Amino acid sequence: MQTSEQGIEALTLEEGEVLKAYRCPAGKWTIGPGLTAASGVIDPKPGMVITKAQSRALTKQALARNYEPRVAGAMPSAAQHAFDAGILFDWNTGAIKRASWVKLWRHGAARSAVEAKFRLWNKGGGKVLPGLVKRRERELLILFDAEYPVLTQEFTSKSIGFARWMLKMTVDEKFEAMGAFSALGYKVGGNPKMIDAAEVRRFQSDHALTPDGLIGRATLSTLQRRIDAAAKAKAATPAVGATGSTAASLTLPEGTSDFTDWLSAQPWVIGAVAGVIALWVLWRAWQYRDVIAVKLTTRAPRLAALLRSF
Structure with missing residues (x-):
């Protein structure tokens, strides 16, 4: 079987459709509705742009x-709408072959039993995510009732001056994103329905995204990378500062009463620790080179462009 056009539209609505390559939160170059090099159909590169027709193809x-x-192997003889629901689930989780709800569905279990197992796939990083809770409900409606999501005023409105949310998100998720914008110095306001498009475009321009004022997958992924980078940098500070206290807890050689005396007699330890910390910092910097590029855009534009090219 093949995914129906309705199924592809539903997939695009869930995933977003980005026509310029961007980094996902994990740092992988991504394009279209979440396509990375692992897809086997495209190898996104910095600056790559595709058309909507190419994205669909x-x-x-x-x-x-x-x-x-x-999905065809896991859900044989599925009706088109059930097959489409399986596709949406597998695109998001990659778990169609091992999800317990599939076996129940295949053996004709009660709808309530299938739904209960289906709804368990609502976590990310060990936490229940409101966005996944809502997504599972939309997929269940497709699976059992052939009820596909449709574009709403939220997605089609073109209010001048206000940014638009391009993905299905809960109110809490929107406020969390707005808080992240504000923490980075972008004054988006306090109403998720009246976000200043100019500030969103400024964020997008600063991060080499398409400055269209549309808050979609690329913008949210880049926002997440900025927040993650800041959190990891903050977490690293006490870790580095704790080096001495951690080392001080080591058992000292017999006859040595003071750790500083022992350390002064072992200068290689200081050099080794400093080297490990330096390598760790460099590795983190390389992982978040796109974030560093943003900070260097004004002072060192050529270096910023170079960092973005990898």
């Missing part, structure tokens, strides 16, 4: 190559 290639065979 690549999506269909990725579905045929990676998802449709798996």
Whole structure:
């Protein structure tokens, strides 16, 4: 079977459709509805731009190559709408072959039993995510009732001066994103329905994204990387500062009563610790070179461009 056009539209609505390559929160170059080099159909590069038609063609290639065979094997004889629901689930989780709800569905279990197992796939990083809770509900409506999500005023409105949310998100998720914008110095306001588009475009321009004022997957992923980078940098500070106290807890050689005396007699220890810390800092800097590029754009634009090219 193949994914229906309704199924592809639903997938695009859930994942977003980004036509300029961006880094996902994990740092992988991504384009279209979440396509990375692992998709086997495209290898996104910095600055790469595709058309909407190309995005849809690549999506269909990725579905045929990676998802449709798996879902067809796990859900034989599925009606089109059930097959589409399986596709959406597998695109998001990659777990169609091991999800317990699939076996229940295949053996004709009661709807309530299937739904209970289906709803368990609502976590990310060990935490229940409101966005995934809502997504699972939308997928269940497709699975059992052939009820596909449709574009709403939220997605089609073109209010001048206000940014638009391009993904299905809960109110709490929107406020969390707005708080992140504000923490980074972008004054987006306090109303999720009236976000200053100019500030969103400023954020997008600062991060080499398409400055369209649309808050979609690329913008939110880049925002997450900024927040993650700041959190990891903050966490690293006490870790580095604790080096001495950690080392001080080591058992000292017999006859040595003071750790500083022992350390002064072992200068290689200081050099080794400093070297490890330096390597760790460099590795973190390389992982978040796109974030560093933002900070260097004004003072060292050439270096910033170089960092973005990798």
